[in-house]
Amino acid sequence: MPIEILMPALSPTMEEGTLAKWLVKEGDTVNSGDIMAEIETDKATMEFEAVDEGVVGKIIVAEGTDGVKVNTPIAVLLEDGESADDIGDVSAPKEEASSHAAPAEASEDTAPAKGYGRGETEAPTARSTEGGDRIFASPLARRIAKDKGLDLSQIKGSGPKGRIVKADVMDAKPQAASSALKADAPAASAPAAAAMASGPTTDQVRKMYEGREFEEQPLDGMRKTIAARLTEAKQSVPHFYLRRDIELDALLSFRSKLNKTLEPRGVKLSVNDFIIKACALALQQVPEANAVWAGDRTLSLKPSDVAVAVAIEGGLFTPVLKDADMKSLSALSTEMKDLAARARDRKLAPHEYQGGSFAISNLGMFGIDNFDAIINPPHAAILAVGAGAKKPVVGEDGELKVATVMSTTLSVDHRVIDGALGANLLNAIKDNLENPMGMLA
Incomplete structure (x- = not known):
């Protein structure tokens, strides 16, 4: 038949x-x-x-x-x-x-x-x-x-x-x-429907702008998914936020030396590569925080699989670098560049952007000082990274000095990670970035 x-x-x-x-x-x-x-x-x-x-x-x-x-x-x-x-x-x-x-x-x-x-x-x-x-x-x-x-x-x-x-x-x-x-x-699709239905209806919004010139932009599949998932995440995930300023001068100096060494190989490390490595190692140093929410339980992960938000036209991808704690900085840099390029061409396979327990969203390259990111379930945390800027700081000797400071905010799912545990995770990330040579040990 x-x-x-x-x-x-x-x-x-x-x-x-x-x-x-x-x-x-x-x-x-x-x-x-x-x-x-x-x-x-x-x-x-x-x-x-x-x-x-x-x-x-x-x-x-x-x-x-x-x-x-x-x-x-x-x-x-x-x-x-x-x-x-x-x-x-x-x-x-x-x-x-x-x-x-x-x-x-x-x-x-x-x-x-x-x-x-x-x-x-x-x-x-x-x-x-x-x-x-x-x-x-x-x-x-x-x-x-x-x-x-x-x-x-x-x-x-x-x-x-x-x-x-x-x-x-x-x-x-x-x-x-x-x-x-x-x-x-019908009940199964209720979360997405409820998320998309929040706020005024399309007709109600149109009436608000009668007589004003506008052009309607229908949502494509990606935009609909982002709208539904993140609305649901913000409404259902109990977020709390932890903030730390991180001094980057040691990292920037170390990065400059490494890039000169790696230049013959065509590798150029970015600050974001160091951030990925620092977060991956922190998940190993604070293993209780390396977990995801699974409905009626949590799943504790052994590997450090770190997702990184990549902006593309009309939306974003979060490709996942698996076993990031075990890879060299140059390997992470090469893999990240490949994933980002294929993400912008929408050529990633689903297994390349799904999974992970932790995410990074870096808007520092856009000049953003600090922001709060929304957790992407089932992840338990996401690190929002701002731009590094010269700021006056008080040194350990009490003297005032100028340092390059980067603001970070860790958004945490309170169902998985409590306050003290989240603080330990962010402190581990800070320590790794401020002592970059330790990440190679």
């Missing part, structure tokens, strides 16, 4: 996307691995690959269509012996969009994938199990389960990584229709 190709979830946070471009047309034969389309997610443009072979019988969603919900049919693939006459009514989108409440951590199932095709779509169903685990099932298995009234959460999958496949549902006995399935779906 003809198989529907569904809009895939190309990242754990993806709810909808833009079908940017079809690279096949109706009647084309596709083989496993062929690129069928380009899809714009909330973060990047990614290629959509076929995992099976067949003939494109019908393209349901035209290229350039935005707001296509995850699990919505976008095309139909015909197998041998089938024709367009075998295609039924597939024009109406199905209400199977993935839940915004699904776990945000990257997994082996979703992170590095380039795309999915017929029968192998790894898009999550519209509900999760009571333990919070997403249910993975092939489109065919999902359709058979729906026809038979089966609850997929009660079926054990035999496919790769536990995916539910056709064989798992064919012999399963029908169960009573689960009202919880229908009840959970």
Whole structure:
């Protein structure tokens, strides 16, 4: 029977996307691995690959269509012996969009994938199990389960990584229709909806500016995601803030000497490279603070995976430098430059910007003296870094001197890190930056 190709979830946070471009047309034969389309997610443009072979019988969603919900049919693939006459009514989108409440951590199932095709779509169903685990099932298995009234959460999958496949549902006995399935779906997207709905409505704001010249700028997927996630974070995460001034003269002198040594290798260290290293080491020095919030518990991490905010047109990325405490300054510098360049081109894979326990947001290069950053869940803290500036300070000998001082603010999730623990973490960061040679020991 003809198989529907569904809009895939190309990242754990993806709810909808833009079908940017079809690279096949109706009647084309596709083989496993062929690129069928380009899809714009909330973060990047990614290629959509076929995992099976067949003939494109019908393209349901035209290229350039935005707001296509995850699990919505976008095309139909015909197998041998089938024709367009075998295609039924597939024009109406199905209400199977993935839940915004699904776990945000990257997994082996979703992170590095380039795309999915017929029968192998790894898009999550519209509900999760009571333990919070997403249910993975092939489109065919999902359709058979729906026809038979089966609850997929009660079926054990035999496919790769536990995916539910056709064989798992064919012999399963029908169960009573689960009202919880229908009840959970609208509730799952409530946090994002509530976040976007806060404040006056669009019509109310328009009326405020009647008679004034303005131009409406619709939100793209990235802007919608930023608005929803950070509104939710600011409303639900109990932030508190710790501030320290850090003297940079020793670091600047040490950096100058290192850069002269590294010049033949084409490496030039930035102050931000030292900040990344200092934060990564501090998470090892204060391991209790190297944790994330996981709903009803915390997860204590062993590695220092540090995210760094990178501004791009229309939004930002937070690529993650994994095991940053174990890497040299030159390795961190090279990796950060690569991640930042690919972030600006929106070429990062999901596993490269998801995860980590700690983040850095540096606006010093824009001349900002200090600011308070919003925590990006599930992180427990984010360091806001201001510009270094010459200021009068009192030395240890009581004498007044001029030093280069950088203002920092640590935003902390009080559910994970208490005041004294947060202070210890920020003090460790300060000590590392003011004694930079110690970071090489």
